[in-house]
Amino acid sequence: MTTTGEDHEPARGGPWWWDRRRGAVLDVSLGAVSALECAAEGIPFARDAGVPTAMGVLFGLLAGSVLVVRRKWPIAVVLVALAITPAEMGFLLGVVGLYTLAACELPRRIIGALAGMSFLGTLIVTFVRLRQDMGQDGVDLGEWFFAFAAIGSSLGLTAPPLLLGLYVGQRRRLMESLRERADSLERELQLLAERAEERAEWARGEERTRIAREMHDVVAHRVSLMVVHAAALQAVARKDPEKAVKNAALVGDMGRQALTELREMLGVLRSGGEGARAERAAVPLAAVGVAAAAAASRAAGEGESSSEGPSLSELDELIGQSEAAGMVVALSVEGEGRAYAAEVESTAFRVVQEALTNVHKHAAGAKTYVRLAHRVSEIAMQVENEPPPVASAASSARLPSGGNGLVGMKERVAALGGVFVSGPTDAGGFRVSAVIPAS
Numbered sequence: 001m002t003t004t005g006e007d008h009e010p011a012r013g014g015p016w017w018w019d020r021r022r023g024a025v026l027d028v029s030l031g032a033v034s035a036l037e038c039a040a041e042g043i044p045f046a047r048d049a050g051v052p053t054a055m056g057v058l059f060g061l062l063a064g065s066v067l068v069v070r071r072k073w074p075i076a077v078v079l080v081a082l083a084i085t086p087a088e089m090g091f092l093l094g095v096v097g098l099y100t101l102a103a104c105e106l107p108r109r110i111i112g113a114l115a116g117m118s119f120l121g122t123l124i125v126t127f128v129r130l131r132q133d134m135g136q137d138g139v140d141l142g143e144w145f146f147a148f149a150a151i152g153s154s155l156g157l158t159a160p161p162l163l164l165g166l167y168v169g170q171r172r173r174l175m176e177s178l179r180e181r182a183d184s185l186e187r188e189l190q191l192l193a194e195r196a197e198e199r200a201e202w203a204r205g206e207e208r209t210r211i212a213r214e215m216h217d218v219v220a221h222r223v224s225l226m227v228v229h230a231a232a233l234q235a236v237a238r239k240d241p242e243k244a245v246k247n248a249a250l251v252g253d254m255g256r257q258a259l260t261e262l263r264e265m266l267g268v269l270r271s272g273g274e275g276a277r278a279e280r281a282a283v284p285l286a287a288v289g290v291a292a293a294a295a296a297s298r299a300a301g302e303g304e305s306s307s308e309g310p311s312l313s314e315l316d317e318l319i320g321q322s323e324a325a326g327m328v329v330a331l332s333v334e335g336e337g338r339a340y341a342a343e344v345e346s347t348a349f350r351v352v353q354e355a356l357t358n359v360h361k362h363a364a365g366a367k368t369y370v371r372l373a374h375r376v377s378e379i380a381m382q383v384e385n386e387p388p389p390v391a392s393a394a395s396s397a398r399l400p401s402g403g404n405g406l407v408g409m410k411e412r413v414a415a416l417g418g419v420f421v422s423g424p425t426d427a428g429g430f431r432v433s434a435v436i437p438a439s
Contacts, residue, residue, distance in 0.1 A: 102165025335374030
């Protein structure tokens with residue numbers, strides 16, 4: 001279907017080739033008016049041509065009614081108007097046909113050619129008719145007058161509908177382009193919102209994993225040592241009261257340290273959650289996913305900046321706590337120690353801490369070797385324990401294991417671009433090794 005300059009909708013609601021009923025009613029009305037006009041002009045045409053009046057009227061009705069199909073075949077309407085121009089018929093047919101043709105999505109050369117033919121036909125017919133009428137009346141105004149009058153009338157009948165149709169067609173195409181662009185932008189915004197929601201969900205998952213890892217590192221080591229000391233306290237409570245008091249003091253100290261670290265972490269999470277809620281309330285609904293992702297990442301950043309975590313300088317204290325719990329730990333350091341980034345030192349400390357915790361859980365009483373190597377562009381650590389003794393005083397602690405310690409260590413090291421390896425040794429012990437880039 002050839003579309004014209006009138007507003008239209010993609011959904012068809014009218015009969016045949018019309019998009020809407022209103023367009024069908026308009027074209028039928030124009031066709032009826034054009035048919036009546038051509039029928040009235042067919043009477044003098046029949047008289048001048050020497051044919052019956054009824055034939056002239058019928059010819060006018062048929063020619064004028066062609067305007068009904070102007071939206072589907074605009075070229076045919078213009079050609080019919082050109083064909084009946086010598087009979088001085090179809091004024092409305094020619095004007096509306098040119099407008100419809102100019103508003104159509106047709107090549108400009110076709111529109112220009114048909115408009116030129118209409119202009120030339122109207123010019124010739126007007127020039128000839130003026131000369132005949134003036135000649136019959138005996139008035140001689142000169143050829144220049146007839147030419148001027150013919151050109152003026154031809155331009156008046158051709159230029160206005162042609163220009164109006166071109167304007168309406170261009171405006172319609174512009175509006176369609178703007179609507180398509182708006183639809184495209186809406187789809188892009190929807191896609192961005194979906195992707196932002198996916199990123200926010202991913203960020204929330206990453207944050208949950210980070211929080212779980214931090215909670216595990218904070219709680220597992222302290223509580224494991226507390227359980228070991230409690231078991232030892234139970235074993236020596238009656239035999240060695242002095243040692244029992246010492247173990248009880250250690251349990252209290254470790255409990256207080258664990259509570260302090262948990263309080264600091266919960267404080268960071270609480271402040272980050274309030275900031276995220278305030279920010280999400282301030283942004284538009286279309287950007288909720290983006291704000292959630294940004295709030296989650298900022299909460300992680302605040303957690304790391306507010307509490308930088310442990311450092312390698314606390315390694316001696318960590319090993320001292322394990323030795324106080326009955327573990328024999330041998331520490332060896334290679335290379336010259338230096339300052340590393342906070343996340344590097346924290347990760348290295350957590351690897352050693354978790355490895356020692358696993359020794360307490362699964363190989364209580366086993367001798368453990370902690371090796372730390374400071375290299376040019378990396379830092380390496382290894383924690384290896386011998387096979388546990390057959391019977392140990394700490395083995396009665398029955399420490400539970402969630403199976404997340406090794407996974408958390410591997411995730412921490414991999415996040416910094418390092419390498420993590422763990423597994424049993426040939427001697428029956430267990431070894432944990434990690435290498436982390438220094439920068």
